Structure formats: structure tokens, C-alpha cells
Amino acid sequence: MKTIIQGKEEISKTDRAYIEINLKNLCHNVKVLQNAMPKKCELMAVVKAEAYGHGAFYISKYLNKMGIKSFAVATIDEGIKLRKYGIRGDILILGWTCVNRAYELKKYDLTQTLIDFEYAYELSRQGVAVKAHIKIDTGMHRLGIPCEEFLNVKKVFSMKNIKISGIFTHLCCSDSRNPEDIEFTKGQILSFYNLIDILKASSITIPKLHIQSSYGLLNYPELNCDYVRAGIALYGVLSTPDNDTKLKLDLRPVFSLKSKVVLIRSVKKGDSIGYGRSFTAKRDSRIAILSVGYGDGFPRNLSCGRGSVKINQHIVPVIGRICMDQLAVDITDAGDVNCGDIATLIGAEESNVLSAPVVADNSGSISNELLCRMGARLPVRIE
Numbered sequence: 450m451k452t453i454i455q456g457k458e459e460i461s462k463t464d465r466a467y468i469e470i471n472l473k474n475l476c477h478n479v480k481v482l483q484n485a486m487p488k489k490c491e492l493m494a495v496v497k498a499e500a501y502g503h504g505a506f507y508i509s510k511y512l513n514k515m516g517i518k519s520f521a522v523a524t525i526d527e528g529i530k531l532r533k534y535g536i537r538g539d540i541l542i543l544g545w546t547c548v549n550r551a552y553e554l555k556k557y558d559l560t561q562t563l564i565d566f567e568y569a570y571e572l573s574r575q576g577v578a579v580k581a582h583i584k585i586d587t588g589m590h591r592l593g594i595p596c597e598e599f600l601n602v603k604k605v606f607s608m609k610n611i612k613i614s615g616i617f618t619h620l621c622c623s624d625s626r627n628p629e630d631i632e633f634t635k636g637q638i639l640s641f642y643n644l645i646d647i648l649k650a651s652s653i654t655i656p657k658l659h660i661q662s663s664y665g666l667l668n669y670p671e672l673n674c675d676y677v678r679a680g681i682a683l684y685g686v687l688s689t690p691d692n693d694t695k696l697k698l699d700l701r702p703v704f705s706l707k708s709k710v711v712l713i714r715s716v717k718k719g720d721s722i723g724y725g726r727s728f729t730a731k732r733d734s735r736i737a738i739l740s741v742g743y744g745d746g747f748p749r750n751l752s753c754g755r756g757s758v759k760i761n762q763h764i765v766p767v768i769g770r771i772c773m774d775q776l777a778v779d780i781t782d783a784g785d786v787n788c789g790d791i792a793t794l795i796g797a798e799e800s801n802v803l804s805a806p807v808v809a810d811n812s813g814s815i816s817n818e819l820l821c822r823m824g825a826r827l828p829v830r831i832e
């Protein structure tokens with residue numbers, strides 16, 4: 450579990466770098482997403498990878514208190530952690546779990562995704578009654594029973610130790626508004642419902658259905674499922690800066706990354722800074738050292754001016770190479786900066802340069818990856 454710190458005082462005295470979580474915005478996003486969903490559809494909060502780097506403990510506890518009763522994680526150990534935090538409701542494991550751990554699935558009341566037919570068979574053979582959702586592959590070709598194999602899907606419903614409470618598929622290009630991708634996605638949705646019709650025709654009681662993740666909801670809001678599995682949208686950002694979506698929701702970022710100025714130094718024109726001497730001062734300069742680096746999750750490829758940070762309302766460039774635990778910024782033009790000042794590296798309140806999608810894009814990635822890498826070393830401060 451991550452360290453939880455409350456109160457500005459403590460942060461300013463002791464912490465070199467930290468994540469700031471805005472729970473008001475999280476609450477807002479939940480309501481906005483719920484309003485965009487059909488009446489009977491439930492929000493399944495995806496809290497894998499430490500809730501996308503936000504800290505699974507506080508996020509899940511808060512969501513649970515708000516009335517969210519359905520969670521998704523990637524691994525059994527993430528699921529067990531949630532139970533140890535006291536999270537109630539359904540917890541679906543989206544990825545593979547070794548069948549030897551069937552007893553733990555039962556003990557912690559976790560729901561396992563059946564990733565293919567053989568997996569379901571092996572899990573049932575463990576002799577422990579386990580809750581499960583069947584995953585159907587409709588074109589992503591990652592996990593799931595191929596949608597054409599309806600005989601196998603039917604067989605899973607009669608497996609002795611498998612208690613099916615859901616069936617779902619995953620869309621692989623629902624983020625795209627390109628006509629070919631829309632065509633493909635509609636094909637995935639159709640294949641899924643065709644399979645459901647076949648099951649109905651065989652008198653199988655249909656369990657809860659789900660198809661959409663964040664972009665599935667934003668681009669295919671007309672679907673009428675039992676759950677939406679929302680991750681990135683819940684945290685109030687899109688994956689990339691210029692994403693066009695059919696539904697435009699007022700989502701608000703939950704995450705900020707902040708760090709303290711621990712040293713200020715003057716360098717002479719011609720001096721180099723950092724590893725590899727990759728930055729040379731073109732003028733006499735003032736440099737601030739921030740106590741945060743790629744060991745905290747801030748991408749190293751934002752080195753050498755590709756990234757910037759905000760100090761006292763000034764946007765200043767990262768100079769030289771980002772280290773594991775420190776980085777340098779040029780504050781020559783940033784006015785009066787002092788040791789102990791707080792720099793924002795990713796800002797929940799920023800609409801442009803420091804928003805997660807833009808920072809991620811500058812580092813050649815998407816917000817999802819940028820945020821979930823922040824899970825390891827940083828303490829979390831709750832706003």
C-alpha cells in the first residue's frame with residue numbers, strides 16, 4: 450500500500466516528490482460517466498496497476514464509499530489486495546490466473562475471466578467452485594474463446610465448478626473514428642450479440658453482458674450492456690491529446706505529479722549539465738534541481754527539452770538527461786524561484802502543456818502508460 454499523506458504542511462517539509470489526487474474530480478467523473486450510460490448499466494471501475502498509478506487503496510475505497518460495487522483488476526494479487534483493503538462488491542480479474550490458485554479465488558470471492566476453453570476446463574478441474582466471466586474473442590485475438598466456437602462456450606456453462614456471472618468481449622479499435630475501424634468495431638459487436646442469440650436459442654440463461662471500456666462508451670454510447678469497464682475516463686483523461694470522440698464528456702483529471710526544488714545553482718555559459726554532457730548552457734543560467742526522476746515514473750525520454758514543468762506559473766524546460774532520481778530545469782527566465790518551491794510535472798488543473806495526454810504524447814506514449822508507471826515509489830496526497 451502506498452503512503453498516504455494529508456495536509457500541505459507535511460508535504461512541503463518532507464516530501465521530495467508526490468502524487469496529488471483530486472477526489473472531487475474523481476467523484477465528478479463517476480457521475481458524468483454514469484449519466485452517459487443506460488439506466489440499468491453499472492460502472493465497473495478498472496483499478497488495475499494501482500488504479501493507473503493513482504493508488505488503488507484510496508481510489509477504490511472512495512469509489513466503494515460512493516456506491517461503486519464493481520471493480521476490475523488485472524491480477525489475482527491486485528484482487529486480494531482490494532479485499533484486504535476492505536473493498537466490497539464484485540472484483541473481476543481481467544487476466545490470467547494460475548489455476549492452482551482456485552482456492553484463493555474462492556476465499557477472496559474474486560471473479561476470474563475465462564481466457565479460453567481449455568483454461569475454463571482446467572480451472573473447473575481444480576474442484577473448487579469459482580465465479581467467472583467468459584471472455585469472447587471477437588477480433589482482438591488476445592484473450593477469449595473465439596466467437597465462432599459457440600459449442601465450446603455452451604460447454605463452459607455446464608462445467609461443474611464454474612459459476613458464470615458474466616460474458617464479455619473487448620473492442621480493439623473503439624478509440625478510432627476512422628470509418629474502417631468503425632466498421633470493424635461494429636463487426637465485433639455484431640459477432641458478440643450473434644453468439645448471445647445462439648446461447649439464448651439453446652435455453653442458456655444469459656449472464657451479465659459487457660463490451661465497452663472508456664472509448665467503447667465514448668464512441669458507442671448507444672450499446673445497452675450491464676457494465677461499462679471504465680479505466681482511463683474514470684481518471685478524467687483521454688489516451689492522446691487530439692482524440693475525437695462521438696460523446697464529448699466533461700471529464701476532469703484526477704492526477705498531478707509534483708516535486709520539490711531541492712537546489713538552485715548558477716552555471717556559466719559553456720558549462721554542461723548532467724550525464725553525457727548533453728546540455729551546454731548558451732548563456733549564464735540559473736538551474737533548479739527537482740527531486741524526481743525516471744525511477745518515480747517520469748519518462749526519461751522527456752530529457753533535453755522534450756519535457757517541461759511549471760514553477761510559480763512559469764513553464765520551464767527540462768535540460769540535460771533525466772536521471773533516476775533527479776532532473777534539472779532552466780529557471781533563468783522564471784523569476785524568483787526558491788528552494789522548497791513546488792514544481793508541477795503533470796497537472797490535473799492544466800488543460801494543455803502539462804496535461805497527462807500531452808506529456809505522454811511528448812514521451813511517445815499514451816496517458817494510460819504514463820500514469821500507471823507512477824505506482825512504485827511516490828507517496829500519494831489526497832486533495
Ligand SMILES: *Cc1c(COP(=O)(O)O)cnc(C)c1O
Nearest residue numbers: 495543619662663678679680681
Ligand atoms: C484495462 C482494460 C479496460 C479499461 O480500459 P480503459 O481504456 O482504460 O477504459 C477495460 N477492459 C479490459 C479488458 C481491460 O484490460
